[in-house]
Amino acid sequence: MTNPVDRTANIEMPQSMIHCVQAHENSFWNSIGILANRTGWMSPRHTASALHYYREQYEGSCTIEDCSFTINDGDTPLIAIIAQRLDSDAGKTLASFNNAMICIEDPELSHAKARSLCIEQFDLIAKQADNGIRFRDELPNGEMSFLSRHLLAYGASLDTTLNRVIDLKPDESDLKRNIRKRYKSFINWGNRELQPIVLDSEKLTWSEMDVFRNLHAEAAGRQTRTEESWRRQQSIVEAGEGFVVAGHIGDELVSAGMFFTSKHNCYYGSSASRRDLFEKPLFHSVLWKAILHAKAMGCTWFDVGEEIYPNQPAHPARSDKDVNISAFKTGFGGSTIPYLDIMLENMEQ
Template identity: 30%
Template structure:
């Protein structure tokens, strides 16, 4: 077996491999790698991704991006968690274990080479089932990672649409019913999206965020994904003007709620636009025969080690309104710098202790 850097000559084979691997999802692809490399230029991102080959065939891939975040050198995705390695579907459990050990040894070596202080990884919830059953527990702990798992929400789309609607929270259904009389909804996919429509989404995003928070290149890539059937956009129009959008990644039967924006100056801001955008998107997912929808991460309270903000708790509640089930999201961090670990976890302990004492 050989380890090779992800170079231009491997990009096509990398993406073909991701389509077949039960461990991979969209964030493993070169599309998302390119997005992350453009997302936060102030982090000075650089690819450290590599493939494992046997007889010139890819048998595993490991996406890695080197970044400097607040002075910390780390392997991460825009400061967050990158995906775990992906393996060929036909490997035995023993072969997977052997290759995984080889991969994490390589990660350690690259960390040492680049002065990395921490690596952050998470298992993609929308990846398929793996032969070794590694999706059933956080296997990162076998390789020296601190378990930082959280939860996420998953909706089974392989059901009758009436059953899916019945699974919506009651207040969610009421908001949808009210909003249907206010907004006109359109789904834009590869056949219907235009550059002008996507630019309206971009301008709405900038306005809602109070300014442009990421480079133009990331929006250009998001448009390309729609034209490549790897994403779709849902827009809400009121009195002839678009006042809100939601953007969804769609890959290998799975859908992820990636982004939303609403016009903060519109008097329709609080009239259930977000609920209706979700529902119309879910109807479209079912019509297209997609399998699973992930609205996103779930936080219920300020617990250790992640002290969720009130905003995160409220967003989680909104996402649970679409129904489905709450599932574990396995992730972890591996520290190579003891001082960094001590400083970060001391701060987390102190913040949590303060929360326990004040309730705030």
């Protein structure tokens, strides 16, 4: 996925001092922010608040070591790896909690010496992982990363996940032109009847989040997550890295969605709608409101989620419900972007 981002044309580099900045160092997240700004890409699943959310899920069940690092040339970050090693009874897994680890590279400033040091540092970490290495390459620079090629050379396997991603840079009128034709009347209905509102760090209260939690349990037929998990998601919103969109009929919440953000990317996390009102287009206006809000925040990409077909992915097989949900998401425009999921049993194989 190529990002046409304006970069500072004349970045003055200090005398070349290629070095590694570890996750525990004070400058680490500043380096991540600089790199994200220059590349125009940062996974909402790997922000500081998102990692804190996932860490709390795992604490007590395994030992966690944050293995994240950046490769800097002087004060200028060139490459970042965000990864955690989870040590449980099954062994040591290198990933990023529920998600795969990621790599961010500045394609204009990075060079062979920086990649070489990154591989050296990565191998020191990865060779201690005896229960699998999981890496996702979202192709932010439009091509397979050097880390993907490195893992494949060690014998890693590769699966492709298809995701629906909306480019938010066009004007709102252009975005709306790409929506499936019949969805436009559904959005108009929802805007009129539900009047969706954005609940961000300044507006979301626990009482509102709790109503969303109960609606989600009612729609699913069970509690899928603990109350503590919902409270941790509220903390992501409070940190400015997420928001909720809520639609009401009268005073009753009938549809809501949770969305996670970085400075440049927005990811559709979860949603729920009243089951007894499924014949009405409840969520269309809620999702559209989220897309417009993400654009207003300055996000340039909106990840609607995985795109599923009857035999893709083949494993695990997906239900007709999953296929139908995916078809719903594609109605909001965007492009199908392949993500590469790379898995290696261990570095010694």
